[in-house]
Amino acid sequence: MAHGHNSKEKVVYVGDSRIVKRNASNIPADYTAYPGKSEAFIPNFLLKEWMVGVVALVGFLVLTIAHPAPLGFQADPTNAAFIPMPDWYFLFMYQLLKYPYVSGDFVVLGTVGIPGLAFGALLLAPFLDTGKERRFYRRPIATSLMLLSLIACIYLTKVSWDHYQHQLEVTNTIPEHILREEQAREAHEAGLPRPNPSAEPAPIVAADDPAMDLMNTATCLACHATDLTGQGNAPGLRGIGDKLSHEEIAEIITNGTDNGMPAFADRLSAEEIDQIAGWLALQKTSAE
Amino acid sequence: MFKGIYNWIDERLDITPMWRDVADHEVPEHVNPAHHFSAFVYCFGGLTFFITVIQILSGMFLTMYYVPDIINAYASVDYLQHKVAFGAIVRGMHHWGASLVIVMMFLHTLRVFFTGSYKAPREMNWVVGMLIFFIMLGLGLTGYLLPWDNKAYFATKVTLSIAESVPYIGPYIATLINGGEVVGAQTLTRFFAIHVFFLPGALLALLAAHFFMIRKQGISGPL
Structure with missing residues (x-):
């Protein structure tokens, strides 16, 4: 061994490494x-923190x-009707940019x-507020500036959120994730599989039926799309027969719905509505 | 036996100073809620880190299923949410954790601000902490696009139009993060890379600096 414990060197290493043999005063x-x-x-202390952490974790899991x-x-x-909405912690910025003196020509501000x-x-902050x-x-300027900004952020966030809720109400929109949940629940209650938006849409049954032309002239396809897959707030109509009966569809076409479907009672005759509803009722996923 | 193992390693690697710093350091009375209940305000930093760890772990599991391209991204998230065992919980934790981490970090920032803990000699640690705050906001912003639903898509369009309105450099910034003219395939892969590699890398480096400084300087004294 090159460096034994009896070495007369001032620096003593562990083995032949460069780890200095411990000098107790350095610890x-x-x-x-x-x-x-x-x-x-x-x-x-970590044990106590962990106990608090576990309680927080359980709350977190319950939330999820x-x-x-x-x-x-x-x-x-291509969806032009969607109301854009950032995550909640960006809302104050989003709202700020809606005010006239910080948008348009002044958007840089x-x-x-x-x-x-x-x-x-x-x-x-540490270089602006340098007092001891x-x-x-005892720091009125720093504290009041922070409180003022806090109030401003909370206020802007609240206004932005209220505005969003108002827009939803005015445009009669249900946020898509809620719409999806509702559709999944309805399908579940009807004993059907969960609607899978990423799956291929069901094929159109009897596509050469005259009802298809009738739907075009009646402007059904303007909202529900020419391939009947729906767009924006208008649901796809492929496979609609799984969910609704002939009578239910006729009822919706005649009187419209609260979700934005207009009533067609004055635009189509009862026979035409019956013809379309009858054809739509044939649109079943399980049809051959 | 652990003592023996510790001594064996210590003799070779001299880990006692590090162990003292990491584990055996003092927790002063005025930050310990066991002694003063109001000291719970000192917990927010630790909780932020706790949730950050949850975010990293849940995020790693999410990438096992998530596919960052515009054809499959939405379908993979949908599959993860509805078909994968515990997928809804892992994704739920990542989703809600993103908000919780912002809340905790915000409370931590307010505690440091109102106790004046950012003052000399801790200015650098405050600056690093603020940089962590911005990184977290960046993670929230980039992660928001990844599920590729309408909400994600249109929020990102708004973000990019805001970035574009910055004078002189705005269009360049927008092109850089957008990866082209429209929000599309390039944007999604860029946001994915930024969300999963660039920002977490920067975050870990800044967290290391944050913790190194707090150990070096100690927690600010009682008011």
């Missing part, structure tokens, strides 16, 4: 050296089970000016 003091009721991080993560319908770039000032000030005082009630 930081452990927690017992600190004043007051200090305790060790591992395991004492009670409210499954939302999923709407597949992205359709809204996209760079105000957020840049706010986030820049937050980023550089730490208690917030």
Whole structure:
């Protein structure tokens, strides 16, 4: 061994490595050296933190089970009716950009000016607020600026959310993830498999039926799409016979629905409605 | 026996200073809720990290099924949500965790702000913390597109139009993150790469710096 314990070298290594044989004075003091009721991080404090963490985790799991993560319908770039909505923590920015003096000609103020000032000030807070005082009630400027920004953010978020709810109401829109959940529940209650939006749509049954031409002239296809797969808020009609009977379809065509389907009672004769409804009722996934 | 193993490793790698720093360091009385209940405000940083770990773990499991292309992305998320065992829970945790981590980080930021803990000598740690905040917002923004449903698609279109309105560099930024003229196949793969590789890499580096500094400087003293 090149370096035994009897070596006269000043630096003593472990074996032939470059790890210096421990010099006890270099080790930081452990927690017992600190004043007051200090305790060790591992395991004492970490165990307590873990217990709090477990309670939080259970709450978190309950939330995920009670409210499954939302999923709407597949992205359709041609959907012009969709109301865009960012995640909730961006709403204050989204709302800010709707005000006249920070949009249009002044949009730079809204996209760079105000957020840049706010986030820049937050980023550089230690260099702007250089006093030694730490208690917030002795730092009126920093504290009031922060409280003001907080109130502004909460207010903007609330206004944005209310506006979104209002838009949904005005346009009679149900958010897609809720619509999907409802469709899944209805299918479940009717004993049908869960509707799978990513599956191939059911084929059109008896596509050469004169009812198809009638649907075109009656502008059904303008909303429900020429291939009957639906678009925007108008549902696809392929396989509709699985869900609705002849009479139910006739009822919807005649009187419309609350979800945006207009009534056709004054545009189509009862025979025409009956013909279309009868043909649509034939649209079953299981049909040969 | 553990003592023996520890001593054996310590003799070779000199891990005691590191172990003291990581595990045996002090938790001062004024941040310990067991002694002062109001000290729970000091827990938000730890909870943020806890949820971040959950995000990383659940995200790793999600990538086992998720396919980042515009044909399959939506279908793979749908499959994950409805067909994969516990898929709804893993995706649910990732979805709600994204919001929770923002909430916890926000509360942590407010605690540090109102206790004046960002003041000298901890300025650098505050700046690093704010950078972590921005990274988290970036993760939220890029992750929002990945399910490729209408909500994701149109929110991203709005984001890109906002980025584009920044003077001079806006169009370049928009093209860079968009990967082309329209929100489409390129955008999805770019957002996926940013969400899964670039930002988490930056996040881990910044977290390491954040923790290194807090260990070096200790928790700010009582008010």
